[in-house]
Amino acid sequence: MKVLGLEGTAHTISAGIVDDNRIISNFSSTYIPKNGGIHPREAAIHHADNILPVMKKAFEESGLSPGQINLVAFSMGPGLGPCLRVVATAARAFSIKYGIPLIGVNHPLGHVEIGRKLSGAKDPIMLYISGGNTQIIAHEENSYKVLGETMDIGLGNLLDKLARDVGIPFPGGPKIEEFALKGDKLLDLPYSVKGMDTSFSGIYTAARNYIGRESIENICYSVQETTFSMLVEVLERALYYTDKREILLAGGVARNDRLRSMVSHMAKSSGYVAYLTDKKYCMDNGAMIAQAGMLMYLSGQRQHIMDTKVNQSFRIDEVKVPWINSKKPVISNNRGAEALISESQFYGRKTITKQRVEKEYRNQELDRKIRTERMKNEFNLIFRLKSNGINSPILYDFDKYNFTLVMQKLDGITLNKLIRSGDNYMAVINKLGQIIGEMHNLLISHGDLNPNNIMVVGPDIYLIDPSMGKFNCEIEDMADDIFLLTESFKNLYSNYDVLENHFISSYKEKSTNYVEIIKTLDEIKQRRRYV
Numbered sequence: 001m002k003v004l005g006l007e008g009t010a011h012t013i014s015a016g017i018v019d020d021n022r023i024i025s026n027f028s029s030t031y032i033p034k035n036g037g038i039h040p041r042e043a044a045i046h047h048a049d050n051i052l053p054v055m056k057k058a059f060e061e062s063g064l065s066p067g068q069i070n071l072v073a074f075s076m077g078p079g080l081g082p083c084l085r086v087v088a089t090a091a092r093a094f095s096i097k098y099g100i101p102l103i104g105v106n107h108p109l110g111h112v113e114i115g116r117k118l119s120g121a122k123d124p125i126m127l128y129i130s131g132g133n134t135q136i137i138a139h140e141e142n143s144y145k146v147l148g149e150t151m152d153i154g155l156g157n158l159l160d161k162l163a164r165d166v167g168i169p170f171p172g173g174p175k176i177e178e179f180a181l182k183g184d185k186l187l188d189l190p191y192s193v194k195g196m197d198t199s200f201s202g203i204y205t206a207a208r209n210y211i212g213r214e215s216i217e218n219i220c221y222s223v224q225e226t227t228f229s230m231l232v233e234v235l236e237r238a239l240y241y242t243d244k245r246e247i248l249l250a251g252g253v254a255r256n257d258r259l260r261s262m263v264s265h266m267a268k269s270s271g272y273v274a275y276l277t278d279k280k281y282c283m284d285n286g287a288m289i290a291q292a293g294m295l296m297y298l299s300g301q302r303q304h305i306m307d308t309k310v311n312q313s314f315r316i317d318e319v320k321v322p323w324i325n326s327k328k329p330v331i332s333n334n335r336g337a338e339a340l341i342s343e344s345q346f347y348g349r350k351t352i353t354k355q356r357v358e359k360e361y362r363n364q365e366l367d368r369k370i371r372t373e374r375m376k377n378e379f380n381l382i383f384r385l386k387s388n389g390i391n392s393p394i395l396y397d398f399d400k401y402n403f404t405l406v407m408q409k410l411d412g413i414t415l416n417k418l419i420r421s422g423d424n425y426m427a428v429i430n431k432l433g434q435i436i437g438e439m440h441n442l443l444i445s446h447g448d449l450n451p452n453n454i455m456v457v458g459p460d461i462y463l464i465d466p467s468m469g470k471f472n473c474e475i476e477d478m479a480d481d482i483f484l485l486t487e488s489f490k491n492l493y494s495n496y497d498v499l500e501n502h503f504i505s506s507y508k509e510k511s512t513n514y515v516e517i518i519k520t521l522d523e524i525k526q527r528r529r530y531v
């Protein structure tokens, strides 16, 4: 079948035509703001002025006439309201005029589906990075799940804002990449990873403060090294948790060669296969919308014109994706997300040796800094937890030169496995709420409170790997812990709100500050992109 795709969520208006095998044509026009960021109304005017010319060009290039099209797809969201409405109106008009079906497509779905199509990836972990989004996505059952994402701005947005601060017009990413090639000094920037979530606004503020004091080349270099390392780290964690073997890099920022090489390097050294979307189709384009629309249509999805209302906060996890057959995750035990784990013995006791190995893909100075901090932090926080009566493995040895910790081997099952096995876990959830409440009363946050870091050992619950946690933590850190845990319930269990409610109610029994913490939790949920 032949599908016309129309895209215009933000800066670019584009028309693309695909068939079952290939991209037949694609044509775009990008709005460049005269000053400042994208102005939604001006962008919409640009799109309205240019939608017919780009469609005409796409048809000319394809050699097809509009009457030969079988389906028209358009990006229904997320994006800027006025821009979305221009595209939706054009798509509806085309559908009515030529009497063909109309389908509204989720924009991020377009990015990942064109990437899969062009690269041949089947069931990858996807790192989707654009101006508006930064997400780690994986398919499970009937939809794509967002395993982690930015807690504030998209990485592309950071790059565009930083570029604008030094007088570079949109899109800033490519120019930042050029400058970064000439930088070599790593400036100190916050490294903001929590579980599989990231945040970029603190990095933007810190980077902006270097303007005028450090060279623009070194600022760009440091921003890229830091943010890309964060993303490859969360990508690696996602691969570990899901046990998928393929990686797909998509979205506008995926054009960046340094990022591409870091992802390829990580994949190669860990035995994964990296698929990188063809650079030509990383930025917003009509072909990607056509491709996603075609898959939706072929899987039997139909929309009446009344169902095609634009949705500025449309999320990829709301779409049904039955065309992928993803395997059930199997968690491997011998390789942690960021460390080698081996069974060992310490004076006759069964132990685990955890070594944080060098990550060759990232800047070596940054790598040593992260590994040292994480290892020390894990040691200190486990010690604090245990001395306050919260179960955590006994520590036997610490070798800072080899980045190694030796700790008690726990004979138990992770909460992740327990929930997936369907065994009775409600009592565990209740108890966990109390433990986390007590931990927060001690002003300790865990930093990566996901069900893989919670071990159930007989009647007891143990917390493992608090290496990203904090002592003397803030309310925000505590709320982040709860956010991370309850979000991961969503990916584990369809009745996740039951788990969440049980957890929160037992947490409230113990926490002395829960009113403020829950208030902050609600703010975090609101702050999340496109919620």
Ligand SMILES: C[C@@H](O)[C@H](NC(=O)OP(=O)(O)OC[C@H]1O[C@@H](n2cnc3c(N)ncnc32)[C@H](O)[C@@H]1O)C(=O)O
Pocket (backbone or CB within 6 Å): 009, 010, 011, 077, 078, 079, 107, 108, 111, 129, 130, 131, 132, 133, 154, 155, 156, 157, 159, 160, 171, 172, 173, 174, 177, 251, 252, 253, 254, 255, 256, 257, 282, 283, 284
């Ligand atoms: C909702 C939708 O409008 C939005 N689209 C979007 O942000 O445009 P996209 O084309 O996917 O990505 C553009 C971003 O990609 C960045 N970019 C382009 N080339 C780059 C490069 N070589 N290095 C780094 N960033 C680059 C740009 O600076 C810009 O921030 C999205 O996908 O979230």
Ligand SMILES: [Fe+2]
Pocket (backbone or CB within 6 Å): 107, 111, 130, 131, 251, 252, 283, 284
């Ligand atoms: Fe995009």
